[in-house]
Amino acid sequence: MAQAIPTYMKSIFKVPEGLIDEIYSLLCKFWWGSREDMRKLHWKNLDKLCLPKAKGGMIRDLKCFNHALLVKQLCRLHTNESTLLHKILKAKYFKNSSVTEANRGFDPSFSWRSMWGAKGLLCDGLVWRVENGSNIDIWADTWLLVEGKVSESMYEDRSGWDASMISSVMGPEWCTAVLTIPLPTVPCADKRY
Structure with a gap:
């Protein structure tokens, strides 16, 4: 009581x-x-x-x-x-x-x-939920624990992940973890959840 x-x-x-x-x-x-x-x-x-x-x-x-x-x-x-x-x-x-x-x-x-x-x-x-990737700092923000903006790891039109760029920067386990994160079909701002 x-x-x-x-x-x-x-x-x-x-x-x-x-x-x-x-x-x-x-x-x-x-x-x-x-x-x-x-x-x-x-x-x-x-x-x-x-x-x-x-x-x-x-x-x-x-x-x-x-x-x-x-x-x-x-x-x-x-x-x-x-x-x-x-x-x-x-x-x-x-x-x-x-x-x-x-x-x-x-x-x-x-x-x-x-x-x-x-x-x-x-x-x-x-943790950041990846949407367009422009607000998330790869190294400073918690999204995957990997520098730069997340959007640099995507294709120009934000339609998917740039696998060759990601594999050149990260090890295979991180590369797999990033490539499994789904991206939205309609562009919208990143959110923390």
């Missing part, structure tokens, strides 16, 4: 370390029955109790849970650009870019600072 109460707030704000420590303290007092005049022995380390249930844990790791909820909010902003929240935050913090390219900004709200702090984890998990 003590873990469920602040869940909504954890999806909007980064919970301060001191507050997380205080929540853990309350949970420990509950589990081990400690009182102010008498402390009882903790039979298991708190770090062991915060492991996933499949590994023998009993208590949720609140810091990781908070981080995951913030990333989930960013993911919603990234995928649902028609929401009111996306429109408000875009107008204030990332007018000329996307959520994943947004800067922290000058004097941002605590909520935006919290979400922006979790942006790295979201970006680490996003």
Whole structure:
């Protein structure tokens, strides 16, 4: 119950370390029955109790849970650009870019600072879906982990992959991996998913 109460707030704000420590303290007092005049022995380390249930844990790791909820909010902003929240935050913090390219900004709200702090984890998990290949940097962006623009590996009309060019740049296993990526029949911009 003590873990469920602040869940909504954890999806909007980064919970301060001191507050997380205080929540853990309350949970420990509950589990081990400690009182102010008498402390009882903790039979298991708190770090062991915060492991996933499949590994023998009993208590949720609140810091990781908070981080995951913030990333989930960013993911919603990234995928649902028609929401009111996306429109408000875009107008204030990332007018000329996307959520994943947004800067922290000058004097941002605590909520935006919290979400922006979790942006790295979201970006680490996003992969480009190849459409026309002009927005994807072969070496810098995650699409296949291989420099240049992806569109340089396609025929001029973007109708298919240039197998000879790809095989001259990449090894056989990478070449096979690239050639199996389907390209759209109608040209459209690349997307992260």
